[in-house]
Amino acid sequence: MKIRFILNGETKVIDVEADRRVIDVIREDLGLTGTKEACGRGECGSCTILVDGSPKLSCLMLAAQLEGREIITIEGIKKDSDMHPIQEAFIKHGAVQCGFCTPGMVLVSFDLLKRNKKPSRDEIREAISGNLCRCTGYQKIVDAIEAAAKREL
Amino acid sequence: MKLDRKIVEIGRIIPRIDAFNKVRGLEKYASDYHSKDMIWVGVKRAGIPHARLKKIKIDKAKHLKGVIDVLTHKDVKGTNRQGVVRKDQPVLVDDKIRYAGDAVALVLAKDKKVLMHALSLIAIDYEPLPLIFDAEKAINDKKNLVHEDNPDGNVLLHGKIETGKGNKAFSECDLVVEASFEVPYQEHAYLETEAGWAILDSDGMLTITVSTQTPFRDRSEVAEALGLDIKKVRIIAPYCGGAFGGKDGITVQTLLGLAALTVPGKPVKIWLNREESFISSVKRHQARLYYKLGAKKDGKLHALDVRFFYDTGPYDHLGGVVMALGLEHSGGPYHIPNTNLKGWVVYTNNPIGGAFRAFGVPQVTFAMEQMVDMVAKRLNLSPLEIRLRNVIKKGDKIPIGTTMLSSTGITDCLNILKQHPLWKERERWKRDAPIFKKRGVGIASIMHAMGYGPVVPDYANAKIELTEDGKFRIFCGVVDMGQGNINSYMQIAANILNQDIDNIELILPDTEKTLSSGSSSASRTTYTFGNALIDASKTLKEYILNRVADLIMAKSIDEFTMVPGKIIHLPTGKSFLLKEITKFLNDSERIVTKHYRAPVSKELVSIDERLRLHGIPHLIFSFVSHLAYVEIDELTGEVEVKKYLSITDSGKIINPQILEQQIHGAIAQGLGYAIYEDFVVEDGKAKTLDFSTYIIPTAMDLPDIESINVELHESSGPFGMKGAGEINTNGPLPAVANGVADALDIRIFRSPLTGERILMALKEKKEMSN
Structure with missing residues (x-):
């Protein structure tokens, strides 16, 4: 169809x-x-x-x-520039290892920061809890999202 | 984004180069290959654990519309055998089915729907054989055998090491503690399941692009199993979507090759779904362990007796080597003068036990670290004090009787732990437990070897060139499965050549372009390839400077310095662009290849040459101490890890962010192993086939981890580093188990420490006290 x-x-x-x-x-x-x-x-x-x-x-x-x-x-997540601030934060804060979960993680983070401009670490953890990562232990992903939030998207 | 990419220093965070593509979804993994004319390939799995194969009925599948071909062992022209040490695994089953995940037939179809239908139409006629499922019992079973041709029956490898007076020393002990332990399989659960893409071109070259840790070894295995000239097989290894040991060796490579040979010129693809991955892939060995530990009343460990049985399932994979590493580490990082250590790794019809980050050490660590705590308790010593009194120092003998010669930071790790607020404030934290919760604090101390051991050559070949654009290009034969070694190589070369990281390029592993450098495993990648690359980069720099010196008739290359993109002649201030200089260099000056072979122990610990062949003894070790704050819900039995501390001695640091990634990731996998991950196998069949039954930690299940590094200089390492990829996997299970024991005064001898298991133990304790 x-x-x-x-x-x-x-x-x-x-x-x-x-x-x-x-x-x-x-x-x-x-x-x-x-x-x-x-x-x-x-x-x-x-x-x-x-x-x-x-x-x-x-x-x-x-x-x-x-x-x-x-x-x-x-x-399609990037705005005008080459990279979205969340993506930059993922790189800078070491949130990427094998990278297989990364696209999904970035997209749920995007959604979280749209709904909640200043999420706590617990709120971030909850928001990404449907996305499995086997490499990072999530801590640096949480760091990255927290940093991205502070940059006022 | 703004990144400091100017002349790269060692010890500084350089954001990972691979992250730039990965974060945008632009990195092409093996599973991302696709084309309109491609053929989907699928595997018919045995589904039964042990049987004599009689007939494979493929006619119905073969005649289904959209099916291109159905292949069986009869179509395999080579040895039809693969394996790293013992070549005992068929590409496609020809005589016997040895586990439920065995590959029996291969289907080539135009799309996935047809493929799934065709696979369901294949029937297998077989004669069931008695199931061999208990490794310990199977060692004496001479009648029911997994491999009739194995000289030791169901025993793949037995190792025995005795030091000092062995078991006779128990009579000299003031105190002896005995216990037995069990650990289940652990599944790697890499997010990218086994995947690959292959094509046979018109020149007869078979190119396989695959998610693997071992491209060069794969090439040999594929050639031999399929009867091909090794020169006609090419393996390309992109970044893996995780591997952790599970892609150390053949997964789908030979099957892809076989399929591609059938349809010359057409690309073929295999990508296992999660269930098939869980059924067929290798796991961390399930194990049963018997420990007896004796001590003197001054707290000195004096005698250790260990017997353990690792279940390797139907095929060797790397089972012998895994058991040997377990044996080598079975007494932990302690000086124990009298030991009697015995390990068996045994064939069964369960899933395959194989390589998994930390490689046979988490099992013995679970046992040994609890034994040490039990001894401490009987002696009324703190868990930290007994460790401080017994951990090895440089020059001490380790439990297998060899001398510790690498930098040895375990005492430093423990001393930092002793001063840490989490240790000092533990009693107060425990007292503050909320209602219906119990709190405990557990620690563990661990050593972990690096590299292959004394016999198998542990080498790397690094090639680097000055390109025609005046940049530097590294040819790297070691896979980056996610750990970031590629970035460290670029950082090393950039540092030696005084370049921006943007001036460094890197070619990923490809058997046609890069050079054999061993596997991405054994905590060896940065150490081994890094050492080769340092040599190659220094030599290339010298060649380039020599050429410039000759060009301007300078007295010595000492008059020059290399800076990003150019060379400066210091006395005159003249500069020469690298992109100009490169034109004056011939290939033998412009391209440098250097070989590095890691040093090995020269000590003999056993008359059994097979143990040496399987990796005993190692020379270089890293060390950690771990601390876990655990809280147990008395109503559900569930354990929550509230805080976690790791103190690591893995030598000097090249990139602190990458090291911390390794520490976090290893601890996360270790905590999964400790609390959640229970791969269930019943009658040879896997029962946990997805992420709703096989539970790996989510972001809600893990605490923030604090990591501290003891930066001792390892003189043999690149910039003083030593391996760090695996060691932290070992700590969480014993640290959590010791924490649970501290909280509840209950020892759990079987992992994982699930709520159910703890609740049962609490109930038993209550009944006993009544």
Whole structure:
């Protein structure tokens, strides 16, 4: 079926099976491999995308659910400059190791800081608790989000 | 972003170069390869743990529309065997099924839907065999064997070391404590499951791009198993989405190669889903351990008897080496004059036990560190005091009888802990426990070896060139699986060549472009490749300066200095751009390759040459002391770690941020192992197949970790550093267990320390006291 949606600010019209997983549409059909898959069952958060501004798990969404939506993936998070301040903070504070959870982490952080300008460390931990990371122990991710919040996004 | 990228100093934070792409989703991992004409490849797994294979029925699958081919062992032209030490694992099963994750057939299909359907149509005829599932019992089972051709029956490797008077010394002890321990499998749970992409080109070159820690060893294994000329196999190793030992060796490489050979010119892809990854991948060995520790009344440890059994599942993988490292560390970082240490690593039909960060040491540390606490308690000594009285100093013998010759900071680690507010204020913190909560504080002290040991060559080959653009390019054969070693290499080269980090490029591991430098494992990557790279960078600098000196007829290269992008002749102030100078250099001056081989211990600890082959003894060790503040909910039994302190001696620091990343990550995995992670196997079948049953820590489950470093200079290390990737994995389980014992006066001998287990123990204690 034909599906029309906005992806990272650009209108897309794609012809795809309605029950195709959104993560496959994004990664395979549209070639944006920044969205990662690590469990395929909604347990790890690696495949997080923003749907009309809210974080959703693209491994649990089907193509038909994209119709009329505005989608932002990790590739579309940057504003005018090369990098979003959250991304800069992740680099600066050592929040990235293998990097596989990073895109999802950045997107949930983006959502958190939009809702809560000055989150406490506990609030940050809660906000990212649906996103698994096996490398960092989360502490430097929390540091990065805390620092990004202080820069007034 | 603003980063200080000017001349890079050692010991300073240089933000990781790989993070710039990773944070934008631009880094291309093995699992990210995709094309319109690609073929999806999937594996039919045995699903049963032990059986004689009779027939594989593939006709239905083969005739399904969209299926390109279905392959079995008959299609494998080489040895059909893979493995690092013993080559005992079939690429595709040919005679026997030895575990439920065995690969039986391979399907090539046009898309994933067809692939899944085709896999479900394959049937296996088999004759079930008795299940071998208890490692300790299996050692004496001469009838039921996992490998009929193994000379030692189900024993893959047995190691025995005796020092001093051995067990006879127990009669000289004032106090003897005995206990047995059990630990389950631990799953790596790297976020990027096993993945790869392969193509056979028109020149007959098989190129495999794969998430791996061992590209050069993979190349040999693929060639041998598939019957190919090694020169016709190329392995490319991008950044891994995590590995932690689980990609040390073949995962999907040979299967990818086999598939690609079937469809020349077409790219093929395998990407295991999480369930298949959990079923088929290697794990940290489950183990049973028996300990007996004797001490004198002055608190000196005097005799130690250890017997342990590691379950390696159906294949060697690196099981023998893992057991040997466990044996080497089974007495911890203590001077114990009389020891009798025995380890077995045993074949069973359970999942494969293999390499996992810290490599056989967490199991023995769980036991030994609790034993030390038990002895301390009987002697009315504090856990810290007994450790301070017994930890090794440089020149002391370690429990296997070799001499500690590397920098030895364990006493420093403990002394810092002793002065730390978390230690000093522990009693007050415990008293402040809220209602229905009990609090305890546990500590652990640990050593961990670096590198391969005395026999297997522990080497690296670093190549660096001055490019035609006047920049420097490092050719790196050691994988970055997430630990950031690539960044450290760039930092090292930039420092020696006095360049901005932007003037340094790096080629990631590729068997056609870079040079063999061993595996990304054993806490060795920065030490070994770093040493080779220092040599190569210094030599290249000398070549370049010599050339400039000749050009202007200067007396000596001492008249020059290298600065970012150029060389300055100090007496005249003249400068020469590197991008100009490079034109005057021929390739043999412009490109330098240096070989480094790590030093090894020359001491003999056992007449068994096989133990040496499997890595005993090591020469260089790192050290840590850990402290955990634990709080137990008396109603649920759940343990929460409220605060965690790690004090690490891993030599001098190259990049403090990367070191801290390693410390945090290792402790996080260790706390998962301590409290949550319980990989359940019943009758040879894995029962925890996803993240809702196999629980790894989330951001809500871990405390902020405080880490302190003891920067002793390790004279053999690059800039004085030594390995740090693994050691901190060992501490959390015993530190938490000791904390629980401190809080509840209950010893838990079986991990993980789940709420259920603690609640049961509390109940038992209550019943006993009634």
